[in-house]
Amino acid sequence: MTISITFDPAFDFFLAKSHKEKDLAYPLTRSASVKDIIESLGVPHTEVGRICFNDQDIDFSFIPDTPGKLDIHAVDAPFDVRSPSMLRPEPLDRVRFIVDVNVLKLGRLLILLGFDVAYSSSFSDEQIADLSESESRIVLTRDTTLLKRRKIVFARRIRANLPYDQVVEVVDFFGLRDQTAFFSRCPRCNRPLKKVAKTDILHRLEPKTRKYFFDFFQCPTCGKVFWKGSHYDAMKKTFTSLGLKNPDK
Ligand SMILES: [Zn+2]
Structure with missing residues:
Protein backbone atom coordinates (compact mmCIF):
# COMPACT_ATOMS: atom_id res chain seq x y z
CA MET A 1 0.00 0.00 0.00
CA THR A 2 1.28 3.46 -0.82
CA ILE A 3 0.22 6.99 -0.07
CA SER A 4 0.91 9.94 -2.31
CA ILE A 5 2.79 12.84 -0.71
CA THR A 6 3.04 16.38 -2.05
CA PHE A 7 5.39 18.85 -0.42
CA ASP A 8 5.18 22.65 -0.84
CA PRO A 9 8.02 23.94 -3.04
CA ALA A 10 9.24 25.72 0.13
CA PHE A 11 10.53 22.33 1.30
CA ASP A 12 12.92 21.91 -1.64
CA PHE A 13 15.66 23.13 0.71
CA PHE A 14 15.33 19.89 2.68
CA LEU A 15 14.30 17.32 0.08
CA ALA A 16 16.48 15.02 -1.98
CA LYS A 17 16.12 15.71 -5.70
CA SER A 18 14.07 12.56 -6.25
CA HIS A 19 11.58 13.68 -3.56
CA LYS A 20 10.92 17.13 -5.01
CA GLU A 21 8.63 15.74 -7.68
CA LYS A 22 4.90 16.14 -7.11
CA ASP A 23 2.95 13.19 -5.81
CA LEU A 24 5.74 11.20 -4.32
CA ALA A 25 4.65 7.58 -3.86
CA TYR A 26 5.46 6.53 -0.30
CA PRO A 27 5.14 2.86 0.67
CA LEU A 28 3.41 2.24 4.01
CA THR A 29 5.49 -0.64 5.26
CA ARG A 30 4.93 -0.02 8.97
CA SER A 31 2.60 2.02 11.07
CA ALA A 32 4.35 5.37 11.21
CA SER A 33 3.06 8.75 12.33
CA VAL A 34 2.94 11.59 9.85
CA LYS A 35 5.76 13.24 11.83
CA ASP A 36 7.97 10.19 11.29
CA ILE A 37 7.08 9.94 7.60
CA ILE A 38 7.81 13.61 6.92
CA GLU A 39 11.08 13.51 8.84
CA SER A 40 12.22 10.28 7.16
CA LEU A 41 12.12 12.29 3.91
CA GLY A 42 14.36 15.01 5.38
CA VAL A 43 11.91 17.71 6.53
CA PRO A 44 11.95 18.54 10.27
CA HIS A 45 8.44 18.83 11.76
CA THR A 46 9.19 22.36 12.98
CA GLU A 47 9.09 23.64 9.37
CA VAL A 48 5.62 22.24 8.73
CA GLY A 49 2.65 24.59 9.09
CA ARG A 50 -0.26 22.43 7.99
CA ILE A 51 -0.88 18.80 6.98
CA CYS A 52 -3.89 17.43 5.12
CA PHE A 53 -4.77 13.79 4.48
CA ASN A 54 -7.41 13.47 1.76
CA ASP A 55 -8.12 17.17 2.27
CA GLN A 56 -8.76 16.82 6.02
CA ASP A 57 -6.50 18.71 8.45
CA ILE A 58 -4.53 16.32 10.64
CA ASP A 59 -1.82 16.63 13.29
CA PHE A 60 1.65 15.09 13.57
CA SER A 61 0.44 12.01 15.47
CA PHE A 62 -1.90 10.86 12.69
CA ILE A 63 -1.04 7.39 11.36
CA PRO A 64 -2.15 6.84 7.75
CA ASP A 65 -3.44 3.29 7.29
CA THR A 66 -5.39 3.64 4.04
CA PRO A 67 -4.25 4.77 0.61
CA GLY A 68 -4.63 8.51 0.23
CA LYS A 69 -3.09 11.85 -0.49
CA LEU A 70 -0.90 13.65 2.01
CA ASP A 71 -0.30 17.38 1.45
CA ILE A 72 2.47 18.98 3.47
CA HIS A 73 2.45 22.78 3.74
CA ALA A 74 5.28 24.91 5.05
CA VAL A 75 4.95 27.44 7.86
CA ASP A 76 4.04 30.74 6.22
CA ALA A 77 5.92 33.91 7.07
CA PRO A 78 5.26 35.88 9.12
CA PHE A 79 4.93 33.02 11.58
CA ASP A 80 2.94 34.30 14.57
CA VAL A 81 4.03 32.00 17.39
CA ARG A 82 1.39 33.56 19.64
CA SER A 83 -1.51 32.12 17.63
CA PRO A 84 -2.67 28.54 18.20
CA SER A 85 -2.90 26.17 15.22
CA MET A 86 -3.81 22.55 14.59
CA LEU A 87 -0.15 21.51 14.71
CA ARG A 88 0.77 23.83 17.59
CA PRO A 89 -2.31 24.16 19.79
CA GLU A 90 -0.33 25.73 22.65
CA PRO A 91 1.13 29.00 21.38
CA LEU A 92 3.94 30.94 23.06
CA ASP A 93 2.98 33.92 25.20
CA ARG A 94 5.97 35.90 23.93
CA VAL A 95 8.89 35.64 21.56
CA ARG A 96 12.03 34.21 23.14
CA PHE A 97 14.86 32.38 21.41
CA ILE A 98 17.54 29.82 22.10
CA VAL A 99 20.40 29.60 19.61
CA ASP A 100 22.51 26.63 18.69
CA VAL A 101 26.32 26.93 18.67
CA ASN A 102 26.33 27.20 14.85
CA VAL A 103 24.48 30.55 14.99
CA LEU A 104 25.98 32.20 18.08
CA LYS A 105 26.68 35.49 16.26
CA LEU A 106 23.06 35.61 15.18
CA GLY A 107 22.10 35.17 18.83
CA ARG A 108 24.28 38.08 19.95
CA LEU A 109 22.88 40.35 17.23
CA LEU A 110 19.32 39.46 18.23
CA ILE A 111 20.15 40.42 21.83
CA LEU A 112 21.48 43.77 20.58
CA LEU A 113 18.13 44.22 18.84
CA GLY A 114 16.48 43.70 22.22
CA PHE A 115 15.27 40.09 21.94
CA ASP A 116 15.53 37.56 24.76
CA VAL A 117 18.05 34.96 23.56
CA ALA A 118 19.57 32.08 25.53
CA TYR A 119 22.95 31.17 24.12
CA SER A 120 26.01 29.23 25.14
CA SER A 121 28.80 27.59 23.20
CA SER A 122 28.42 24.53 25.44
CA PHE A 123 24.71 23.68 25.03
CA SER A 124 24.19 20.06 23.95
CA ASP A 125 21.36 19.20 21.55
CA GLU A 126 19.49 17.70 24.49
CA GLN A 127 19.88 20.87 26.59
CA ILE A 128 18.61 23.00 23.71
CA ALA A 129 15.55 20.77 23.32
CA ASP A 130 14.92 20.75 27.09
CA LEU A 131 15.28 24.54 27.43
CA SER A 132 13.10 25.19 24.41
CA GLU A 133 10.38 23.22 26.18
CA SER A 134 10.84 24.39 29.78
CA GLU A 135 11.41 28.09 28.93
CA SER A 136 9.13 28.21 25.86
CA ARG A 137 11.90 29.30 23.52
CA ILE A 138 12.08 29.24 19.73
CA VAL A 139 15.10 27.25 18.54
CA LEU A 140 17.34 28.82 15.90
CA THR A 141 19.88 26.49 14.31
CA ARG A 142 21.51 25.34 11.10
CA ASP A 143 21.31 21.72 12.29
CA THR A 144 18.32 20.05 10.61
CA THR A 145 18.65 16.89 12.70
CA LEU A 146 18.28 18.81 15.96
CA LEU A 147 14.84 20.02 14.81
CA LYS A 148 13.48 16.50 14.51
CA ARG A 149 13.35 16.28 18.32
CA ARG A 150 9.78 16.06 19.53
CA LYS A 151 10.28 18.52 22.42
CA ILE A 152 11.09 21.31 19.99
CA VAL A 153 7.83 22.86 18.85
CA PHE A 154 8.82 26.31 17.55
CA ALA A 155 11.98 26.73 15.49
CA ARG A 156 13.62 27.99 12.35
CA ARG A 157 16.27 26.13 10.38
CA ILE A 158 18.40 29.16 9.45
CA ARG A 159 19.09 29.37 5.70
CA ALA A 160 21.28 32.48 5.34
CA ASN A 161 25.03 32.07 5.76
CA LEU A 162 26.04 35.47 7.11
CA PRO A 163 25.00 36.69 10.59
CA TYR A 164 23.45 39.98 9.43
CA ASP A 165 21.48 38.18 6.70
CA GLN A 166 20.39 35.67 9.35
CA VAL A 167 19.08 38.50 11.54
CA VAL A 168 16.93 39.79 8.68
CA GLU A 169 15.78 36.21 7.99
CA VAL A 170 14.65 35.71 11.60
CA VAL A 171 13.05 39.14 12.05
CA ASP A 172 11.07 38.75 8.81
CA PHE A 173 10.17 35.09 9.28
CA PHE A 174 8.68 35.73 12.73
CA GLY A 175 7.32 39.19 11.80
CA LEU A 176 9.30 41.09 14.43
CA ARG A 177 10.19 44.34 12.68
CA ASP A 178 7.97 46.35 15.03
CA GLN A 179 9.29 44.66 18.17
CA THR A 180 12.93 45.70 18.27
CA ALA A 181 14.39 47.65 21.18
CA PHE A 182 18.03 48.32 20.32
CA PHE A 183 20.56 47.92 23.11
CA SER A 184 18.02 47.26 25.83
CA ARG A 185 19.80 44.07 26.98
CA CYS A 186 23.30 43.15 28.12
CA PRO A 187 24.98 41.41 25.15
CA ARG A 188 26.85 39.12 27.53
CA CYS A 189 24.07 38.16 29.99
CA ASN A 190 20.86 38.70 27.97
CA ARG A 191 19.42 40.64 30.97
CA PRO A 192 17.40 43.82 30.41
CA LEU A 193 19.56 46.85 31.25
CA LYS A 228 25.13 55.50 23.55
CA GLY A 229 28.65 56.16 22.32
CA SER A 230 30.46 55.43 19.05
CA HIS A 231 29.86 51.66 19.28
CA TYR A 232 26.12 52.28 19.67
CA ASP A 233 26.11 54.68 16.70
CA ALA A 234 27.96 52.20 14.47
CA MET A 235 25.68 49.28 15.32
CA LYS A 236 22.58 51.44 14.92
CA LYS A 237 23.79 52.51 11.49
CA THR A 238 24.34 48.89 10.48
CA PHE A 239 20.87 47.85 11.67
CA THR A 240 19.31 50.85 9.93
CA SER A 241 21.05 49.86 6.69
CA LEU A 242 19.28 46.49 7.00
CA GLY A 243 15.96 48.29 7.29
CA LEU A 244 15.74 47.62 11.02
CA LYS A 245 14.77 50.50 13.25
CA ASN A 246 13.04 50.82 16.59
CA PRO A 247 9.31 51.39 16.31
CA ASP A 248 8.16 54.85 17.30
CA LYS A 249 6.73 54.63 20.77
ZN1 LIG B 1 25.65 41.56 31.84
Whole structure:
Protein backbone atom coordinates (compact mmCIF):
# COMPACT_ATOMS: atom_id res chain seq x y z
CA MET A 1 0.00 0.00 0.00
CA THR A 2 1.28 3.46 -0.82
CA ILE A 3 0.22 6.99 -0.07
CA SER A 4 0.91 9.94 -2.31
CA ILE A 5 2.79 12.84 -0.71
CA THR A 6 3.04 16.38 -2.05
CA PHE A 7 5.39 18.85 -0.42
CA ASP A 8 5.18 22.65 -0.84
CA PRO A 9 8.02 23.94 -3.04
CA ALA A 10 9.24 25.72 0.13
CA PHE A 11 10.53 22.33 1.30
CA ASP A 12 12.92 21.91 -1.64
CA PHE A 13 15.66 23.13 0.71
CA PHE A 14 15.33 19.89 2.68
CA LEU A 15 14.30 17.32 0.08
CA ALA A 16 16.48 15.02 -1.98
CA LYS A 17 16.12 15.71 -5.70
CA SER A 18 14.07 12.56 -6.25
CA HIS A 19 11.58 13.68 -3.56
CA LYS A 20 10.92 17.13 -5.01
CA GLU A 21 8.63 15.74 -7.68
CA LYS A 22 4.90 16.14 -7.11
CA ASP A 23 2.95 13.19 -5.81
CA LEU A 24 5.74 11.20 -4.32
CA ALA A 25 4.65 7.58 -3.86
CA TYR A 26 5.46 6.53 -0.30
CA PRO A 27 5.14 2.86 0.67
CA LEU A 28 3.41 2.24 4.01
CA THR A 29 5.49 -0.64 5.26
CA ARG A 30 4.93 -0.02 8.97
CA SER A 31 2.60 2.02 11.07
CA ALA A 32 4.35 5.37 11.21
CA SER A 33 3.06 8.75 12.33
CA VAL A 34 2.94 11.59 9.85
CA LYS A 35 5.76 13.24 11.83
CA ASP A 36 7.97 10.19 11.29
CA ILE A 37 7.08 9.94 7.60
CA ILE A 38 7.81 13.61 6.92
CA GLU A 39 11.08 13.51 8.84
CA SER A 40 12.22 10.28 7.16
CA LEU A 41 12.12 12.29 3.91
CA GLY A 42 14.36 15.01 5.38
CA VAL A 43 11.91 17.71 6.53
CA PRO A 44 11.95 18.54 10.27
CA HIS A 45 8.44 18.83 11.76
CA THR A 46 9.19 22.36 12.98
CA GLU A 47 9.09 23.64 9.37
CA VAL A 48 5.62 22.24 8.73
CA GLY A 49 2.65 24.59 9.09
CA ARG A 50 -0.26 22.43 7.99
CA ILE A 51 -0.88 18.80 6.98
CA CYS A 52 -3.89 17.43 5.12
CA PHE A 53 -4.77 13.79 4.48
CA ASN A 54 -7.41 13.47 1.76
CA ASP A 55 -8.12 17.17 2.27
CA GLN A 56 -8.76 16.82 6.02
CA ASP A 57 -6.50 18.71 8.45
CA ILE A 58 -4.53 16.32 10.64
CA ASP A 59 -1.82 16.63 13.29
CA PHE A 60 1.65 15.09 13.57
CA SER A 61 0.44 12.01 15.47
CA PHE A 62 -1.90 10.86 12.69
CA ILE A 63 -1.04 7.39 11.36
CA PRO A 64 -2.15 6.84 7.75
CA ASP A 65 -3.44 3.29 7.29
CA THR A 66 -5.39 3.64 4.04
CA PRO A 67 -4.25 4.77 0.61
CA GLY A 68 -4.63 8.51 0.23
CA LYS A 69 -3.09 11.85 -0.49
CA LEU A 70 -0.90 13.65 2.01
CA ASP A 71 -0.30 17.38 1.45
CA ILE A 72 2.47 18.98 3.47
CA HIS A 73 2.45 22.78 3.74
CA ALA A 74 5.28 24.91 5.05
CA VAL A 75 4.95 27.44 7.86
CA ASP A 76 4.04 30.74 6.22
CA ALA A 77 5.92 33.91 7.07
CA PRO A 78 5.26 35.88 9.12
CA PHE A 79 4.93 33.02 11.58
CA ASP A 80 2.94 34.30 14.57
CA VAL A 81 4.03 32.00 17.39
CA ARG A 82 1.39 33.56 19.64
CA SER A 83 -1.51 32.12 17.63
CA PRO A 84 -2.67 28.54 18.20
CA SER A 85 -2.90 26.17 15.22
CA MET A 86 -3.81 22.55 14.59
CA LEU A 87 -0.15 21.51 14.71
CA ARG A 88 0.77 23.83 17.59
CA PRO A 89 -2.31 24.16 19.79
CA GLU A 90 -0.33 25.73 22.65
CA PRO A 91 1.13 29.00 21.38
CA LEU A 92 3.94 30.94 23.06
CA ASP A 93 2.98 33.92 25.20
CA ARG A 94 5.97 35.90 23.93
CA VAL A 95 8.89 35.64 21.56
CA ARG A 96 12.03 34.21 23.14
CA PHE A 97 14.86 32.38 21.41
CA ILE A 98 17.54 29.82 22.10
CA VAL A 99 20.40 29.60 19.61
CA ASP A 100 22.51 26.63 18.69
CA VAL A 101 26.32 26.93 18.67
CA ASN A 102 26.33 27.20 14.85
CA VAL A 103 24.48 30.55 14.99
CA LEU A 104 25.98 32.20 18.08
CA LYS A 105 26.68 35.49 16.26
CA LEU A 106 23.06 35.61 15.18
CA GLY A 107 22.10 35.17 18.83
CA ARG A 108 24.28 38.08 19.95
CA LEU A 109 22.88 40.35 17.23
CA LEU A 110 19.32 39.46 18.23
CA ILE A 111 20.15 40.42 21.83
CA LEU A 112 21.48 43.77 20.58
CA LEU A 113 18.13 44.22 18.84
CA GLY A 114 16.48 43.70 22.22
CA PHE A 115 15.27 40.09 21.94
CA ASP A 116 15.53 37.56 24.76
CA VAL A 117 18.05 34.96 23.56
CA ALA A 118 19.57 32.08 25.53
CA TYR A 119 22.95 31.17 24.12
CA SER A 120 26.01 29.23 25.14
CA SER A 121 28.80 27.59 23.20
CA SER A 122 28.42 24.53 25.44
CA PHE A 123 24.71 23.68 25.03
CA SER A 124 24.19 20.06 23.95
CA ASP A 125 21.36 19.20 21.55
CA GLU A 126 19.49 17.70 24.49
CA GLN A 127 19.88 20.87 26.59
CA ILE A 128 18.61 23.00 23.71
CA ALA A 129 15.55 20.77 23.32
CA ASP A 130 14.92 20.75 27.09
CA LEU A 131 15.28 24.54 27.43
CA SER A 132 13.10 25.19 24.41
CA GLU A 133 10.38 23.22 26.18
CA SER A 134 10.84 24.39 29.78
CA GLU A 135 11.41 28.09 28.93
CA SER A 136 9.13 28.21 25.86
CA ARG A 137 11.90 29.30 23.52
CA ILE A 138 12.08 29.24 19.73
CA VAL A 139 15.10 27.25 18.54
CA LEU A 140 17.34 28.82 15.90
CA THR A 141 19.88 26.49 14.31
CA ARG A 142 21.51 25.34 11.10
CA ASP A 143 21.31 21.72 12.29
CA THR A 144 18.32 20.05 10.61
CA THR A 145 18.65 16.89 12.70
CA LEU A 146 18.28 18.81 15.96
CA LEU A 147 14.84 20.02 14.81
CA LYS A 148 13.48 16.50 14.51
CA ARG A 149 13.35 16.28 18.32
CA ARG A 150 9.78 16.06 19.53
CA LYS A 151 10.28 18.52 22.42
CA ILE A 152 11.09 21.31 19.99
CA VAL A 153 7.83 22.86 18.85
CA PHE A 154 8.82 26.31 17.55
CA ALA A 155 11.98 26.73 15.49
CA ARG A 156 13.62 27.99 12.35
CA ARG A 157 16.27 26.13 10.38
CA ILE A 158 18.40 29.16 9.45
CA ARG A 159 19.09 29.37 5.70
CA ALA A 160 21.28 32.48 5.34
CA ASN A 161 25.03 32.07 5.76
CA LEU A 162 26.04 35.47 7.11
CA PRO A 163 25.00 36.69 10.59
CA TYR A 164 23.45 39.98 9.43
CA ASP A 165 21.48 38.18 6.70
CA GLN A 166 20.39 35.67 9.35
CA VAL A 167 19.08 38.50 11.54
CA VAL A 168 16.93 39.79 8.68
CA GLU A 169 15.78 36.21 7.99
CA VAL A 170 14.65 35.71 11.60
CA VAL A 171 13.05 39.14 12.05
CA ASP A 172 11.07 38.75 8.81
CA PHE A 173 10.17 35.09 9.28
CA PHE A 174 8.68 35.73 12.73
CA GLY A 175 7.32 39.19 11.80
CA LEU A 176 9.30 41.09 14.43
CA ARG A 177 10.19 44.34 12.68
CA ASP A 178 7.97 46.35 15.03
CA GLN A 179 9.29 44.66 18.17
CA THR A 180 12.93 45.70 18.27
CA ALA A 181 14.39 47.65 21.18
CA PHE A 182 18.03 48.32 20.32
CA PHE A 183 20.56 47.92 23.11
CA SER A 184 18.02 47.26 25.83
CA ARG A 185 19.80 44.07 26.98
CA CYS A 186 23.30 43.15 28.12
CA PRO A 187 24.98 41.41 25.15
CA ARG A 188 26.85 39.12 27.53
CA CYS A 189 24.07 38.16 29.99
CA ASN A 190 20.86 38.70 27.97
CA ARG A 191 19.42 40.64 30.97
CA PRO A 192 17.40 43.82 30.41
CA LEU A 193 19.56 46.85 31.25
CA LYS A 194 18.51 49.29 33.95
CA LYS A 195 18.96 53.02 33.87
CA VAL A 196 21.64 54.13 36.32
CA ALA A 197 22.36 57.63 37.67
CA LYS A 198 25.54 59.12 36.28
CA THR A 199 26.63 60.12 39.77
CA ASP A 200 26.57 56.47 40.86
CA ILE A 201 29.04 55.31 38.22
CA LEU A 202 31.05 58.50 37.65
CA HIS A 203 34.20 56.94 39.10
CA ARG A 204 34.12 54.21 36.44
CA LEU A 205 34.04 56.54 33.44
CA GLU A 206 36.82 57.81 31.23
CA PRO A 207 37.12 61.64 31.24
CA LYS A 208 35.64 62.01 27.72
CA THR A 209 32.68 59.76 28.50
CA ARG A 210 32.13 61.78 31.70
CA LYS A 211 32.08 64.98 29.72
CA TYR A 212 29.93 64.06 26.72
CA PHE A 213 27.38 61.47 27.90
CA PHE A 214 24.49 61.79 30.33
CA ASP A 215 22.36 58.63 30.02
CA PHE A 216 23.79 55.41 31.37
CA PHE A 217 22.51 51.86 31.67
CA GLN A 218 23.73 48.95 33.75
CA CYS A 219 23.42 45.17 33.59
CA PRO A 220 21.95 43.85 36.87
CA THR A 221 23.92 40.62 36.45
CA CYS A 222 27.47 41.55 35.42
CA GLY A 223 27.38 45.24 36.42
CA LYS A 224 28.74 46.45 33.09
CA VAL A 225 27.83 50.06 32.27
CA PHE A 226 26.63 51.08 28.79
CA TRP A 227 26.03 54.41 27.06
CA LYS A 228 25.13 55.50 23.55
CA GLY A 229 28.65 56.16 22.32
CA SER A 230 30.46 55.43 19.05
CA HIS A 231 29.86 51.66 19.28
CA TYR A 232 26.12 52.28 19.67
CA ASP A 233 26.11 54.68 16.70
CA ALA A 234 27.96 52.20 14.47
CA MET A 235 25.68 49.28 15.32
CA LYS A 236 22.58 51.44 14.92
CA LYS A 237 23.79 52.51 11.49
CA THR A 238 24.34 48.89 10.48
CA PHE A 239 20.87 47.85 11.67
CA THR A 240 19.31 50.85 9.93
CA SER A 241 21.05 49.86 6.69
CA LEU A 242 19.28 46.49 7.00
CA GLY A 243 15.96 48.29 7.29
CA LEU A 244 15.74 47.62 11.02
CA LYS A 245 14.77 50.50 13.25
CA ASN A 246 13.04 50.82 16.59
CA PRO A 247 9.31 51.39 16.31
CA ASP A 248 8.16 54.85 17.30
CA LYS A 249 6.73 54.63 20.77
ZN1 LIG B 1 25.65 41.56 31.84
